[in-house]
Amino acid sequence: MSVEIEEKTDAALNARRPEPRAEPLVFERSGEGKVGYSLPPLDVPPAVAIPEGLRRGEIAGETEITEVEIARHFTRLSRLNFSIDQGLYPLGSCTMKHNPRTNEEMARLPGFAAAHPLAPESVSQGALELAWKLERILAELTGLARVTLQPSAGAQGELAGILMVRKALEKSGRARTTVLIPDSAHGTNPASAHFAGYKVRELKSNARGTIDLATLEAAMTEDVAALMLTVPNTLGVFEDRILDIARIVHEKGGYLYCDGANFNAFVGVAKPGLMGVDVMHMNLHKTFSTPHGGGGPGSGPVAVAERLAPFLPRPTVERREDGTYYLDADRPDSIGRLRTFLGNFGMFVRALAYIAAYGNRIGEVARGAVLNANYIRAGLSDLYHLKYDAPSMHEVVFSDKKQTEHGVSNMDIAKRLMDYGFHPPTVSFPLIVHGALMIEPTETEGKVGLDAFIHAMREIARECAEAPDMVRAAPHSTPVKRVDEVGAAKKLTLRWRP
Amino acid sequence: MKFLPNSDAERRDMLAAIGASSIEDLFATVPSAVRQAPDLPDPLSEIEIRRFLGGLASKNANARDTAFFLGGGVYNHYVSAIADQMLYRAEWLTAYTPYQPEVSQGTLQSIFEFQTHVCLLTGLEVANASLYEGASALVEALLMAERLSKGRKRAVLSAGIHPEYRETVRSYFANLGLEIVEVPLGADGATDPRALGAAVDATTFAVAVQSPNFYGVIEDWAVGSAAAKTAGAASVAVVAEAASLAMLKPPGEGGADIACGELQSLGVPMHLGGPLLGFLACRIEHQRQIPGRLVGETLDAEGRRAFCLTLSTREQHIRREKATSNICTNQGLMALASNIHMSLLGKKGMREVAQQSHAKAEYLKGRIAATPGYRLPFSGPTFNEFLVEAPPGVDAAALLDRLAARKILAGIPLSRFFDSRALPADSADRRRFLVAATEMNTRGEMDHLVAALSEVRA
Numbered sequence: 001m002s003v004e005i006e007e008k009t010d011a012a013l014n015a016r017r018p019e020p021r022a023e024p025l026v027f028e029r030s031g032e033g034k035v036g037y038s039l040p041p042l043d044v045p046p047a048v049a050i051p052e053g054l055r056r057g058e059i060a061g062e063t064e065i066t067e068v069e070i071a072r073h074f075t076r077l078s079r080l081n082f083s084i085d086q087g088l089y090p091l092g093s094c095t096m097k098h099n100p101r102t103n104e105e106m107a108r109l110p111g112f113a114a115a116h117p118l119a120p121e122s123v124s125q126g127a128l129e130l131a132w133k134l135e136r137i138l139a140e141l142t143g144l145a146r147v148t149l150q151p152s153a154g155a156q157g158e159l160a161g162i163l164m165v166r167k168a169l170e171k172s173g174r175a176r177t178t179v180l181i182p183d184s185a186h187g188t189n190p191a192s193a194h195f196a197g198y199k200v201r202e203l204k205s206n207a208r209g210t211i212d213l214a215t216l217e218a219a220m221t222e223d224v225a226a227l228m229l230t231v232p233n234t235l236g237v238f239e240d241r242i243l244d245i246a247r248i249v250h251e252k253g254g255y256l257y258c259d260g261a262n263f264n265a266f267v268g269v270a271k272p273g274l275m276g277v278d279v280m281h282m283n284l285h286k287t288f289s290t291p292h293g294g295g296g297p298g299s300g301p302v303a304v305a306e307r308l309a310p311f312l313p314r315p316t317v318e319r320r321e322d323g324t325y326y327l328d329a330d331r332p333d334s335i336g337r338l339r340t341f342l343g344n345f346g347m348f349v350r351a352l353a354y355i356a357a358y359g360n361r362i363g364e365v366a367r368g369a370v371l372n373a374n375y376i377r378a379g380l381s382d383l384y385h386l387k388y389d390a391p392s393m394h395e396v397v398f399s400d401k402k403q404t405e406h407g408v409s410n411m412d413i414a415k416r417l418m419d420y421g422f423h424p425p426t427v428s429f430p431l432i433v434h435g436a437l438m439i440e441p442t443e444t445e446g447k448v449g450l451d452a453f454i455h456a457m458r459e460i461a462r463e464c465a466e467a468p469d470m471v472r473a474a475p476h477s478t479p480v481k482r483v484d485e486v487g488a489a490k491k492l493t494l495r496w497r498p
Numbered sequence: 499m500k501f502l503p504n505s506d507a508e509r510r511d512m513l514a515a516i517g518a519s520s521i522e523d524l525f526a527t528v529p530s531a532v533r534q535a536p537d538l539p540d541p542l543s544e545i546e547i548r549r550f551l552g553g554l555a556s557k558n559a560n561a562r563d564t565a566f567f568l569g570g571g572v573y574n575h576y577v578s579a580i581a582d583q584m585l586y587r588a589e590w591l592t593a594y595t596p597y598q599p600e601v602s603q604g605t606l607q608s609i610f611e612f613q614t615h616v617c618l619l620t621g622l623e624v625a626n627a628s629l630y631e632g633a634s635a636l637v638e639a640l641l642m643a644e645r646l647s648k649g650r651k652r653a654v655l656s657a658g659i660h661p662e663y664r665e666t667v668r669s670y671f672a673n674l675g676l677e678i679v680e681v682p683l684g685a686d687g688a689t690d691p692r693a694l695g696a697a698v699d700a701t702t703f704a705v706a707v708q709s710p711n712f713y714g715v716i717e718d719w720a721v722g723s724a725a726a727k728t729a730g731a732a733s734v735a736v737v738a739e740a741a742s743l744a745m746l747k748p749p750g751e752g753g754a755d756i757a758c759g760e761l762q763s764l765g766v767p768m769h770l771g772g773p774l775l776g777f778l779a780c781r782i783e784h785q786r787q788i789p790g791r792l793v794g795e796t797l798d799a800e801g802r803r804a805f806c807l808t809l810s811t812r813e814q815h816i817r818r819e820k821a822t823s824n825i826c827t828n829q830g831l832m833a834l835a836s837n838i839h840m841s842l843l844g845k846k847g848m849r850e851v852a853q854q855s856h857a858k859a860e861y862l863k864g865r866i867a868a869t870p871g872y873r874l875p876f877s878g879p880t881f882n883e884f885l886v887e888a889p890p891g892v893d894a895a896a897l898l899d900r901l902a903a904r905k906i907l908a909g910i911p912l913s914r915f916f917d918s919r920a921l922p923a924d925s926a927d928r929r930r931f932l933v934a935a936t937e938m939n940t941r942g943e944m945d946h947l948v949a950a951l952s953e954v955r956a
Contacts, residue, residue: 026837037842037850039937056745056747059849063840063841063844070842075584078590080589081596081603082601083591086588086589096594109555114574115558116574117572118914119559120895122903123903127554140536154826163673188814188826191821195670195823197672197673240528243532266528270528271534289501293590295605337633338666339630340666340772345772356539356541356550360540375512379515415600418600447503447504480802481802483599489808489811
């Protein structure tokens with residue numbers, strides 16, 4: 001049960017302390033006769049009233065392990081992860097900000113965590129009131145009329161939004177055929193439009209990386225149901241012609257969909273409703289700080305203008321005149337439901353706690369995020385190429401163009417950053433920047449951390465020129481060395497076998 | 499503001515480095531016409547936030563302060579303390595999707611272990627890293643079956659599938675040109691095999707059956723699988739009460755091609771219905787069509803075992819509108835909790851939890867059936883949940899409301915799932931409700947429930 005500790009071989013290569021590694025699988029730690037649970041004695045007669053043909057035998061291969069070993073196993077595994085609490089996690093478009101801990105405790109109150117979604121409304125008033133209040137606050141922040149909290153994550157929010165557009169158009173005569181999506185968009189946008197039954201037409205961005213009004217005008221026909229626009233876009237650039245964009249879309253009877261993944265850039269400062277946005281999803285795990293949890297759970301509320309309100313997923317949460325709350329499933333024009341129950345309620349609790357902490361000062365979130373991104377931009381733009389140099393909001397997207405001259409790619413730079421104690425930026429998109437380094441520091445990083453990051457990036461730029469082989473072999477100080485992802489896809493091993 | 503680390507002096511220095519005179523300068527591209535500060539209250543302190551949310555929480559009846567018998571897709575099973583406490587560790591809580599495997603081996607290995615647990619429980623060979631929850635997991639399973647069929651258009655769903663799952667399928671299918679046929683239940687409460695056979699035709703891409711079904715009745719997977727097989731369709735097994743997987747024949751043994759549903763019962767609190775934990779597993783020959791994140795085993799540059807996300811060419815960030823699904827996230831933290839909890843319970847514990855839940859439900863079922871005026875409409879075998887019909891003249895929703903006021907959450911009225919105006923005043927469906935038991939229930943509280951039901955009758 002030893003944990004290998006990697007020796008510090010070369011101080012220059014090791015910016016971080018040694019890490020434990022090579023933790024066996026929980027199944028490999030299992031031993032016959034070990035027990036990790038205890039149950040009270042059965043206080044009713046034992047009964048097996050199930051025909052034998054419908055029953056199973058022992059679950060071959062399942063674990064037998066004690067709580068002690070489980071504690072160690074998962075603690076050791078955790079130490080192989082990088083997390084926000086260890087340092088800057090500038091994964092662009094993911095808004096990796098600090099997660100307030102009070103929110104975690106609040107979501108675990110028995111009145112939330114041990115309550116059931118199908119308990120009578122008479123004894124669920126606190127839950128309904130919370131959902132109603134969060135809805136009202138998100139409506140205020142977006143400047144839109146109504147909000148559904150149901151979607152489980154951003155992608156489901158996108159689908160909900162486009163389905164509402166579709167239903168509204170159908171109701172007025174014709175669903176139309178096509179959704180316009182800029183070439184800078186996140187991949188979920190076209191995928192969601194597809195699952196709403198639309199064809200996707202890609203809009204080519206202009207030299208600023210933003211929407212070209214003439215291109216939009218030409219593409220915006222009466223076959224187009226909606227334009228899906230990320231604001232600010234995935235380059236971190238605000239569409240300064242947003243009002244013209246909305247006008248062009250609306251003049252042809254289309255809807256303006258705002259992907260709110262980047263709401264952190266302007267929350268509390270500007271309102272999508274004033275921009276002409278008709279429908280917008282938000283990611284509670286981004287802007288409103290619910291934890292990312294290693295890949296979820298997310299939560300993707302959708303705000304809509306009044307004219308889309310009849311089509312909201314059902315049920316909606318409503319308030320009676322006497323101040324009591326209820327669920328309204330009697331909504332004949334609804335797109336239906338997209339999942340069970342009310343949505344990821346635990347995330348609602350955390351998001352409401354987060355917003356309450358800022359209250360009317362929530363614009364400081366956006367101001368802090370934009371300041372930090374611009375500080376990084378100022379600190380690095382002499383060494384890293386900026387394909388699009390329009391002003392940055394909450395994130396800045398460099399490319400590896402200068403470093404490829406030395407045979408070093410954005411992926412190599414990303415891996416090398418790990419040696420300096422940082423999580424890499426996003427490198428997989430936007431697709432319009434080859435070799436992208438999409439950096440989103442968020443507002444919860446201080447100048448000290450930003451300076452350290454800028455220093456690391458500057459050092460790496462130097463290393464790319466002076467020691468490109470070393471950078472290409474990075475990371476050098478992580479629990480495992482570079483992982484063979486191509487090999488994983490070729491010879492698939494997706495589970496342990498007894 | 500305690501979440502903003504920069505001091506005023508630092509902000510000034512940063513602006514100077516940027517060459518801007520104020521933060522407002524950085525918002526120059528945002529037209530003034532769209533700017534507006536929100537009308538929200540003043541910021542609350544941590545103490546005030548706790549008071550505010552604590553007040554809301556205290557208005558919700560919950561499993562800690564009531565005799566609790568609710569199920570309907572979310573169950574009150576015990577969650578081991580460590581399965582929740584481990585989630586507080588920042589390395590789990592504040593990391594994201596493990597795109598960069600060298601600094602995410604913890605999350606990746608845990609998902610690999612989770613995938614293995616799901617395979618062992620379902621008797622299938624491949625499982626993904628989790629999905630949002632049961633209903634959207636069923637949608638993803640059906641869409642996967644549709645892709646496998648290459649052009650077929652009909653999904654056959656048992657009416658025993660959770661009504662919210664079926665409604666979700668309808669919402670997703672509405673614009674995809676896919677047809678849904680629902681097969682009614684027989685008198686025993688299980689899917690009518692003859693009706694099922696009749697509904698399946700050469701255009702059918704999937705036959706989906708839930709067990710235990712929404713009414714608690716255990717279905718024989720082989721019935722759905724046989725119907726699917728005759729038409730060359732995929733057999734889809736739906737599980738909403740995952741504790742049953744430790745006692746009932748697993749979908750893989752019953753001929754299912756895909757299993758999907760909800761794992762909340764194995765390590766995730768009820769959370770008022772979310773976050774939950776969807777899952778999807780399939781036979782190995784279909785693994786390249788599975789939606790959602792997948793973790794695979796591989797090697798690092800020094801030949802050591804390592805894990806990474808794999809087959810991402812199926813996913814939206816590469817394939818865009820041609821992706822197998824639009825989903826991006828999984829339920830990372832819930833999958834971790836479930837991995838921990840399943841590992842602790844293991845081979846014997848999962849079985850014992852299932853056996854206790856079943857035995858308690860059988861006890862309660864027997865006692866309610868013996869209570870004058872109450873009857874059990876379905877005769878089929880059940881696992882830990884069953885349907886009860888209240889005496890004529892007793893509206894189930896009103897009855898359950900009255901019991902809730904006495905701190906007994908006795909069940910879920912069927913009327914919650916139907917358009918209540920469509921139900922005649924004293925129809926049987928208005929009198930029916932679902933009752934569930936788990937290892938958390940004591941004999942004392944079950945006797946208390948039975949006594950209360952007899953009183954209400956009187």
